Amino acid sequence: MPATADSPVFTPFRLPNGALIPNRLAKAAMEENMAVYGQLPDESLFRLYRRWSEGGAGLLITGNVMVHAEALTGPAGIVLNNDSPIEPFREWASAAKSGGSQVWMQINHPGRQVRADMPGVAWGPSAVRVELGKNTKRFAQPVAMTEEQIHQTVTRFADTAARAEEAGFDGVEVHAAHGYLLSQFLSPLSNRRDDDWGGPLENRARLLLDIVRAVRARVSPTFAVAVKLNSADFQRGGFDADDAATVIEMLAPLGVDAVELSGGSYEAPAMTGQAGDERSRSREAYFLSLAEELAASSPLPLMLTGGVVRRSVAEEVLAGGVDVVGMGTALAMNPELPNQWRHNADEAVEVAPVRMSDKAVASAASMARVRRQLRRLGKGRSPKPGADPTVALVVETVLQSFALRRYRRWLAD
Numbered sequence: 001m002p003a004t005a006d007s008p009v010f011t012p013f014r015l016p017n018g019a020l021i022p023n024r025l026a027k028a029a030m031e032e033n034m035a036v037y038g039q040l041p042d043e044s045l046f047r048l049y050r051r052w053s054e055g056g057a058g059l060l061i062t063g064n065v066m067v068h069a070e071a072l073t074g075p076a077g078i079v080l081n082n083d084s085p086i087e088p089f090r091e092w093a094s095a096a097k098s099g100g101s102q103v104w105m106q107i108n109h110p111g112r113q114v115r116a117d118m119p120g121v122a123w124g125p126s127a128v129r130v131e132l133g134k135n136t137k138r139f140a141q142p143v144a145m146t147e148e149q150i151h152q153t154v155t156r157f158a159d160t161a162a163r164a165e166e167a168g169f170d171g172v173e174v175h176a177a178h179g180y181l182l183s184q185f186l187s188p189l190s191n192r193r194d195d196d197w198g199g200p201l202e203n204r205a206r207l208l209l210d211i212v213r214a215v216r217a218r219v220s221p222t223f224a225v226a227v228k229l230n231s232a233d234f235q236r237g238g239f240d241a242d243d244a245a246t247v248i249e250m251l252a253p254l255g256v257d258a259v260e261l262s263g264g265s266y267e268a269p270a271m272t273g274q275a276g277d278e279r280s281r282s283r284e285a286y287f288l289s290l291a292e293e294l295a296a297s298s299p300l301p302l303m304l305t306g307g308v309v310r311r312s313v314a315e316e317v318l319a320g321g322v323d324v325v326g327m328g329t330a331l332a333m334n335p336e337l338p339n340q341w342r343h344n345a346d347e348a349v350e351v352a353p354v355r356m357s358d359k360a361v362a363s364a365a366s367m368a369r370v371r372r373q374l375r376r377l378g379k380g381r382s383p384k385p386g387a388d389p390t391v392a393l394v395v396e397t398v399l400q401s402f403a404l405r406r407y408r409r410w411l412a413d
Contacts, residue, residue: 023058028305028326039079044378046095053099056338064108067156070120076403089167104171111181112142125191158214171224231290252299260303295321365389368396
Protein backbone atom coordinates (compact mmCIF):
# COMPACT_ATOMS: atom_id res chain seq x y z
CA MET A 1 0.00 0.00 0.00
CA PRO A 2 1.20 3.57 -0.57
CA ALA A 3 2.79 5.22 2.46
CA THR A 4 4.39 8.50 3.38
CA ALA A 5 7.87 9.07 4.77
CA ASP A 6 6.76 9.34 8.41
CA SER A 7 8.27 5.94 9.19
CA PRO A 8 10.85 5.79 12.00
CA VAL A 9 13.41 4.61 9.44
CA PHE A 10 13.53 8.19 8.13
CA THR A 11 14.20 9.91 11.45
CA PRO A 12 17.74 11.31 11.82
CA PHE A 13 20.12 9.74 14.32
CA ARG A 14 22.73 11.68 16.26
CA LEU A 15 25.89 9.82 17.19
CA PRO A 16 27.70 10.30 20.50
CA ASN A 17 30.33 12.38 18.65
CA GLY A 18 27.61 14.84 17.58
CA ALA A 19 27.45 13.83 13.90
CA LEU A 20 23.95 13.51 12.45
CA ILE A 21 23.04 10.57 10.19
CA PRO A 22 20.11 11.72 8.01
CA ASN A 23 18.08 8.54 8.55
CA ARG A 24 18.28 5.10 10.17
CA LEU A 25 19.20 3.17 7.01
CA ALA A 26 22.80 2.21 6.31
CA LYS A 27 24.41 0.56 3.32
CA ALA A 28 26.34 -2.12 5.15
CA ALA A 29 29.81 -3.19 4.06
CA MET A 30 30.02 -5.57 1.12
CA GLU A 31 33.48 -6.47 -0.12
CA GLU A 32 33.52 -5.06 -3.64
CA ASN A 33 36.76 -6.67 -4.90
CA MET A 34 36.99 -3.86 -7.47
CA ALA A 35 40.50 -2.50 -6.86
CA VAL A 36 42.65 -1.54 -9.83
CA TYR A 37 46.46 -1.77 -9.98
CA GLY A 38 47.97 -0.47 -6.75
CA GLN A 39 44.98 -1.86 -4.80
CA LEU A 40 43.23 1.48 -5.32
CA PRO A 41 39.64 2.58 -5.97
CA ASP A 42 38.77 4.05 -9.37
CA GLU A 43 35.81 5.51 -11.25
CA SER A 44 33.81 2.27 -11.15
CA LEU A 45 33.79 2.37 -7.37
CA PHE A 46 33.07 6.11 -7.33
CA ARG A 47 30.08 5.56 -9.65
CA LEU A 48 28.79 2.75 -7.43
CA TYR A 49 28.91 4.90 -4.29
CA ARG A 50 27.31 7.90 -6.00
CA ARG A 51 24.44 5.61 -6.91
CA TRP A 52 24.02 4.47 -3.32
CA SER A 53 24.23 7.99 -1.92
CA GLU A 54 21.62 9.21 -4.38
CA GLY A 55 19.49 6.17 -3.45
CA GLY A 56 18.74 7.61 -0.03
CA ALA A 57 20.68 5.60 2.57
CA GLY A 58 21.75 7.89 5.40
CA LEU A 59 25.05 6.09 6.01
CA LEU A 60 27.34 4.24 3.62
CA ILE A 61 29.96 1.86 5.00
CA THR A 62 32.59 0.78 2.49
CA GLY A 63 33.63 -2.77 1.82
CA ASN A 64 36.62 -3.68 3.94
CA VAL A 65 39.76 -1.68 3.25
CA MET A 66 42.88 -3.54 4.23
CA VAL A 67 45.41 -2.09 6.66
CA HIS A 68 48.24 -4.46 5.65
CA ALA A 69 49.30 -4.64 2.00
CA GLU A 70 50.54 -8.21 2.42
CA ALA A 71 47.33 -9.50 4.01
CA LEU A 72 44.23 -9.27 1.84
CA THR A 73 40.90 -11.08 1.94
CA GLY A 74 41.10 -11.27 -1.85
CA PRO A 75 43.47 -10.15 -4.63
CA ALA A 76 41.23 -7.26 -5.73
CA GLY A 77 40.96 -5.80 -2.25
CA ILE A 78 41.66 -2.13 -1.58
CA VAL A 79 44.59 -1.12 0.62
CA LEU A 80 45.03 2.18 2.42
CA ASN A 81 48.33 2.58 4.23
CA ASN A 82 51.00 5.24 4.58
CA ASP A 83 52.29 4.51 1.07
CA SER A 84 48.93 4.84 -0.69
CA PRO A 85 48.20 7.94 -2.81
CA ILE A 86 45.43 9.88 -1.08
CA GLU A 87 43.64 11.39 -4.10
CA PRO A 88 41.69 8.26 -5.18
CA PHE A 89 40.36 7.97 -1.64
CA ARG A 90 39.35 11.64 -1.62
CA GLU A 91 37.36 11.03 -4.80
CA TRP A 92 35.76 7.96 -3.24
CA ALA A 93 34.68 9.87 -0.13
CA SER A 94 33.35 12.75 -2.22
CA ALA A 95 31.30 10.41 -4.41
CA ALA A 96 29.88 8.61 -1.39
CA LYS A 97 28.73 11.89 0.17
CA SER A 98 27.36 13.40 -3.06
CA GLY A 99 23.74 12.60 -2.21
CA GLY A 100 23.92 13.69 1.42
CA SER A 101 25.04 10.44 3.04
CA GLN A 102 27.62 10.04 5.77
CA VAL A 103 30.40 7.63 4.77
CA TRP A 104 32.56 5.40 6.96
CA MET A 105 35.50 3.33 5.81
CA GLN A 106 35.50 -0.21 7.12
CA ILE A 107 39.09 -1.17 8.01
CA ASN A 108 40.20 -4.75 8.37
CA HIS A 109 42.90 -7.40 8.55
CA PRO A 110 42.03 -10.93 7.38
CA GLY A 111 44.31 -12.81 9.73
CA ARG A 112 44.06 -16.51 8.87
CA GLN A 113 41.15 -16.09 6.41
CA VAL A 114 43.53 -15.85 3.47
CA ARG A 115 43.52 -18.02 0.37
CA ALA A 116 46.36 -20.51 0.08
CA ASP A 117 47.39 -19.11 -3.32
CA MET A 118 47.74 -15.53 -2.08
CA PRO A 119 51.19 -14.04 -1.63
CA GLY A 120 52.02 -12.24 1.58
CA VAL A 121 51.30 -13.43 5.11
CA ALA A 122 48.70 -15.53 6.90
CA TRP A 123 48.64 -14.56 10.54
CA GLY A 124 46.44 -15.58 13.42
CA PRO A 125 46.40 -15.51 17.19
CA SER A 126 47.35 -19.20 16.99
CA ALA A 127 48.40 -21.55 14.19
CA VAL A 128 44.83 -22.83 13.77
CA ARG A 129 43.73 -23.22 10.17
CA VAL A 130 40.26 -22.41 8.82
CA GLU A 131 38.38 -25.71 8.89
CA LEU A 132 36.06 -26.22 5.92
CA GLY A 133 36.20 -29.95 5.32
CA LYS A 134 37.22 -30.66 1.75
CA ASN A 135 37.67 -26.92 1.17
CA THR A 136 40.18 -26.50 4.02
CA LYS A 137 43.13 -26.75 1.63
CA ARG A 138 41.95 -23.59 -0.13
CA PHE A 139 43.07 -21.56 2.89
CA ALA A 140 46.61 -20.83 4.04
CA GLN A 141 48.13 -22.41 7.13
CA PRO A 142 48.49 -19.46 9.53
CA VAL A 143 51.36 -18.74 11.85
CA ALA A 144 50.84 -17.45 15.37
CA MET A 145 51.58 -13.72 15.60
CA THR A 146 54.51 -12.47 17.60
CA GLU A 147 54.16 -9.67 20.12
CA GLU A 148 55.88 -7.33 17.66
CA GLN A 149 53.49 -8.24 14.86
CA ILE A 150 50.53 -7.61 17.16
CA HIS A 151 51.81 -4.13 18.00
CA GLN A 152 52.52 -3.42 14.32
CA THR A 153 48.93 -4.34 13.55
CA VAL A 154 47.62 -1.85 16.10
CA THR A 155 49.70 0.85 14.41
CA ARG A 156 48.49 -0.15 10.94
CA PHE A 157 44.83 0.24 11.95
CA ALA A 158 45.55 3.66 13.43
CA ASP A 159 47.50 4.77 10.35
CA THR A 160 44.68 3.73 8.02
CA ALA A 161 42.07 5.50 10.16
CA ALA A 162 44.09 8.73 10.16
CA ARG A 163 44.46 8.57 6.38
CA ALA A 164 40.73 7.92 5.98
CA GLU A 165 39.99 11.13 7.87
CA GLU A 166 42.56 12.93 5.72
CA ALA A 167 40.71 11.70 2.62
CA GLY A 168 37.38 13.11 3.81
CA PHE A 169 35.61 10.09 5.23
CA ASP A 170 33.30 10.78 8.18
CA GLY A 171 34.42 7.79 10.20
CA VAL A 172 35.87 4.29 10.26
CA GLU A 173 34.43 0.97 11.28
CA VAL A 174 36.91 -1.47 12.81
CA HIS A 175 35.98 -4.95 11.55
CA ALA A 176 35.96 -7.41 14.45
CA ALA A 177 33.41 -9.85 13.02
CA HIS A 178 33.02 -12.61 10.40
CA GLY A 179 36.09 -14.54 11.47
CA TYR A 180 38.69 -11.97 10.42
CA LEU A 181 41.75 -11.24 12.56
CA LEU A 182 40.13 -9.36 15.44
CA SER A 183 37.28 -11.86 15.52
CA GLN A 184 39.89 -14.64 15.60
CA PHE A 185 41.44 -13.11 18.70
CA LEU A 186 38.02 -12.86 20.35
CA SER A 187 37.11 -16.51 19.74
CA PRO A 188 38.49 -19.24 22.04
CA LEU A 189 38.29 -21.64 19.08
CA SER A 190 40.94 -19.79 17.09
CA ASN A 191 42.76 -18.06 19.96
CA ARG A 192 44.62 -20.66 21.99
CA ARG A 193 47.33 -18.37 23.32
CA ASP A 194 48.43 -18.53 26.94
CA ASP A 195 49.93 -15.02 27.11
CA ASP A 196 48.35 -11.59 27.62
CA TRP A 197 46.47 -11.92 24.30
CA GLY A 198 44.69 -15.21 25.04
CA GLY A 199 42.75 -17.09 27.69
CA PRO A 200 40.03 -15.04 29.44
CA LEU A 201 37.85 -12.71 27.37
CA GLU A 202 39.57 -9.60 28.71
CA ASN A 203 42.80 -10.88 27.14
CA ARG A 204 41.17 -12.04 23.91
CA ALA A 205 39.57 -8.59 23.53
CA ARG A 206 42.86 -6.79 24.18
CA LEU A 207 43.83 -6.38 20.52
CA LEU A 208 40.45 -4.88 19.58
CA LEU A 209 40.52 -2.52 22.55
CA ASP A 210 44.11 -1.42 21.86
CA ILE A 211 43.22 -0.73 18.23
CA VAL A 212 40.18 1.34 19.18
CA ARG A 213 42.27 3.37 21.65
CA ALA A 214 44.99 3.92 19.03
CA VAL A 215 42.49 4.95 16.36
CA ARG A 216 40.65 7.34 18.64
CA ALA A 217 43.97 8.95 19.62
CA ARG A 218 44.83 9.61 15.95
CA VAL A 219 41.54 11.07 14.70
CA SER A 220 39.50 14.13 15.65
CA PRO A 221 36.68 13.93 18.24
CA THR A 222 34.04 14.51 15.54
CA PHE A 223 35.34 11.62 13.40
CA ALA A 224 33.20 8.53 14.03
CA VAL A 225 34.80 5.33 15.34
CA ALA A 226 32.58 2.26 15.09
CA VAL A 227 33.15 -1.46 15.59
CA LYS A 228 31.60 -4.38 13.72
CA LEU A 229 31.13 -7.26 16.14
CA ASN A 230 29.63 -10.71 15.92
CA SER A 231 26.52 -11.16 18.03
CA ALA A 232 27.68 -14.80 17.95
CA ASP A 233 30.02 -17.00 15.90
CA PHE A 234 27.42 -19.80 15.61
CA GLN A 235 30.06 -22.40 16.50
CA ARG A 236 29.88 -24.50 19.64
CA GLY A 237 32.38 -23.14 22.15
CA GLY A 238 32.98 -19.96 20.17
CA PHE A 239 32.29 -16.27 20.80
CA ASP A 240 28.67 -15.92 21.94
CA ALA A 241 26.05 -13.30 22.83
CA ASP A 242 27.22 -13.04 26.44
CA ASP A 243 30.76 -12.38 25.20
CA ALA A 244 29.41 -9.74 22.80
CA ALA A 245 27.59 -7.96 25.62
CA THR A 246 30.78 -7.90 27.69
CA VAL A 247 32.89 -6.57 24.83
CA ILE A 248 30.35 -3.80 24.17
CA GLU A 249 30.70 -2.81 27.84
CA MET A 250 34.49 -2.75 27.39
CA LEU A 251 34.19 -0.52 24.31
CA ALA A 252 31.81 1.99 25.88
CA PRO A 253 34.40 4.18 27.67
CA LEU A 254 36.78 4.26 24.67
CA GLY A 255 34.97 6.80 22.50
CA VAL A 256 33.16 4.32 20.26
CA ASP A 257 30.17 5.83 18.46
CA ALA A 258 28.35 2.67 17.40
CA VAL A 259 28.59 -1.11 17.29
CA GLU A 260 27.30 -2.97 14.25
CA LEU A 261 26.06 -6.47 15.04
CA SER A 262 26.39 -9.32 12.59
CA GLY A 263 27.42 -12.95 12.95
CA GLY A 264 29.27 -15.94 11.59
CA SER A 265 32.56 -16.58 9.81
CA TYR A 266 33.85 -18.48 6.80
CA GLU A 267 33.39 -21.65 8.87
CA ALA A 268 29.79 -20.82 9.82
CA PRO A 269 28.62 -18.25 7.24
CA ALA A 270 25.56 -16.97 9.08
CA MET A 271 26.08 -13.48 7.56
CA THR A 272 24.94 -14.82 4.16
CA GLY A 273 21.99 -16.70 5.60
CA GLN A 274 23.77 -20.06 5.24
CA ALA A 275 24.07 -20.83 8.94
CA GLY A 276 22.51 -19.85 12.20
CA ASP A 277 20.65 -21.19 15.17
CA GLU A 278 17.06 -21.22 16.36
CA ARG A 279 17.39 -17.59 17.38
CA SER A 280 18.32 -16.30 13.93
CA ARG A 281 15.68 -15.61 11.30
CA SER A 282 15.72 -17.87 8.25
CA ARG A 283 15.30 -15.14 5.65
CA GLU A 284 15.25 -11.62 7.13
CA ALA A 285 16.92 -9.87 10.07
CA TYR A 286 19.05 -12.95 10.73
CA PHE A 287 20.36 -11.74 14.07
CA LEU A 288 17.40 -9.73 15.39
CA SER A 289 16.67 -11.90 18.44
CA LEU A 290 20.28 -11.71 19.55
CA ALA A 291 20.39 -7.96 18.83
CA GLU A 292 17.28 -7.35 20.93
CA GLU A 293 18.94 -9.12 23.85
CA LEU A 294 22.07 -6.98 23.46
CA ALA A 295 20.10 -3.75 22.94
CA ALA A 296 18.42 -4.20 26.31
CA SER A 297 21.71 -3.55 28.09
CA SER A 298 23.98 -1.89 25.52
CA PRO A 299 25.54 1.42 26.58
CA LEU A 300 26.36 2.14 22.92
CA PRO A 301 24.18 2.74 19.84
CA LEU A 302 23.66 -0.47 17.89
CA MET A 303 23.31 -1.18 14.19
CA LEU A 304 21.99 -4.52 12.95
CA THR A 305 22.88 -6.04 9.58
CA GLY A 306 21.70 -9.28 8.03
CA GLY A 307 19.03 -9.97 5.42
CA VAL A 308 16.64 -7.00 5.71
CA VAL A 309 14.75 -6.42 2.43
CA ARG A 310 11.41 -4.97 3.60
CA ARG A 311 10.56 -1.68 5.32
CA SER A 312 8.29 -3.41 7.82
CA VAL A 313 11.21 -5.57 8.97
CA ALA A 314 13.48 -2.49 9.22
CA GLU A 315 10.83 -0.91 11.44
CA GLU A 316 10.67 -4.06 13.54
CA VAL A 317 14.45 -3.90 14.02
CA LEU A 318 14.20 -0.29 15.24
CA ALA A 319 11.29 -1.20 17.53
CA GLY A 320 13.53 -3.85 19.10
CA GLY A 321 15.91 -1.19 20.42
CA VAL A 322 18.41 -1.09 17.56
CA ASP A 323 19.31 2.41 16.33
CA VAL A 324 20.37 1.87 12.70
CA VAL A 325 19.40 -0.81 10.17
CA GLY A 326 22.16 -2.08 7.89
CA MET A 327 21.33 -3.50 4.47
CA GLY A 328 23.74 -5.14 2.06
CA THR A 329 22.31 -7.47 -0.57
CA ALA A 330 19.07 -5.49 -0.82
CA LEU A 331 20.94 -2.34 -1.86
CA ALA A 332 23.13 -4.27 -4.29
CA MET A 333 19.96 -5.48 -6.00
CA ASN A 334 18.14 -2.13 -5.74
CA PRO A 335 20.21 0.92 -4.74
CA GLU A 336 17.07 3.12 -4.87
CA LEU A 337 15.23 1.14 -2.18
CA PRO A 338 15.48 3.74 0.65
CA ASN A 339 13.98 6.47 -1.54
CA GLN A 340 11.30 4.08 -2.77
CA TRP A 341 10.35 3.25 0.83
CA ARG A 342 9.51 6.93 1.37
CA HIS A 343 6.56 6.55 -0.99
CA ASN A 344 5.62 2.88 -0.83
CA ALA A 345 6.13 0.73 2.24
CA ASP A 346 5.57 -2.41 0.20
CA GLU A 347 8.61 -2.02 -2.05
CA ALA A 348 10.89 -4.99 -1.44
CA VAL A 349 13.72 -6.95 -2.98
CA GLU A 350 13.24 -10.60 -3.77
CA VAL A 351 16.51 -12.49 -3.28
CA ALA A 352 16.28 -16.19 -4.03
CA PRO A 353 18.23 -18.27 -1.51
CA VAL A 354 21.27 -20.17 -2.77
CA ARG A 355 20.51 -23.86 -2.39
CA MET A 356 23.70 -25.91 -2.30
CA SER A 357 24.60 -28.77 0.01
CA ASP A 358 28.07 -27.34 0.71
CA LYS A 359 27.45 -24.24 2.85
CA ALA A 360 30.91 -22.80 2.19
CA VAL A 361 30.37 -22.98 -1.58
CA ALA A 362 26.83 -21.65 -1.19
CA SER A 363 28.17 -18.68 0.76
CA ALA A 364 30.82 -18.00 -1.90
CA ALA A 365 28.20 -18.21 -4.66
CA SER A 366 25.88 -15.88 -2.75
CA MET A 367 28.64 -13.29 -2.39
CA ALA A 368 29.66 -13.70 -6.03
CA ARG A 369 26.08 -12.97 -7.10
CA VAL A 370 26.14 -9.78 -5.04
CA ARG A 371 29.50 -8.68 -6.42
CA ARG A 372 28.21 -9.17 -9.94
CA GLN A 373 25.57 -6.55 -9.16
CA LEU A 374 28.19 -4.19 -7.74
CA ARG A 375 30.25 -4.44 -10.92
CA ARG A 376 27.16 -3.75 -13.02
CA LEU A 377 26.29 -0.69 -10.95
CA GLY A 378 29.91 0.46 -11.18
CA LYS A 379 29.60 0.37 -14.97
CA GLY A 380 26.42 2.43 -14.88
CA ARG A 381 24.17 -0.54 -15.64
CA SER A 382 21.10 -1.84 -13.85
CA PRO A 383 21.32 -4.79 -11.45
CA LYS A 384 20.17 -8.28 -12.45
CA PRO A 385 18.76 -9.74 -9.23
CA GLY A 386 17.91 -13.03 -10.91
CA ALA A 387 21.51 -13.78 -11.88
CA ASP A 388 22.48 -17.43 -11.56
CA PRO A 389 24.76 -17.70 -8.49
CA THR A 390 26.68 -20.63 -9.99
CA VAL A 391 27.47 -18.65 -13.12
CA ALA A 392 28.39 -15.65 -10.97
CA LEU A 393 30.81 -17.82 -9.00
CA VAL A 394 32.49 -19.08 -12.19
CA VAL A 395 32.88 -15.52 -13.50
CA GLU A 396 34.19 -14.39 -10.12
CA THR A 397 36.79 -17.18 -10.15
CA VAL A 398 38.08 -16.04 -13.55
CA LEU A 399 38.21 -12.39 -12.49
CA GLN A 400 40.03 -13.32 -9.29
CA SER A 401 42.70 -15.19 -11.26
CA PHE A 402 43.46 -12.04 -13.25
CA ALA A 403 43.41 -9.94 -10.07
CA LEU A 404 45.79 -12.34 -8.36
CA ARG A 405 48.38 -11.92 -11.11
CA ARG A 406 48.00 -8.14 -10.89
CA TYR A 407 48.36 -8.19 -7.11
CA ARG A 408 51.49 -10.35 -7.30
CA ARG A 409 53.00 -7.91 -9.79
CA TRP A 410 52.18 -4.93 -7.56
CA LEU A 411 53.72 -6.53 -4.47
CA ALA A 412 56.88 -7.32 -6.45
CA ASP A 413 57.26 -3.79 -7.83
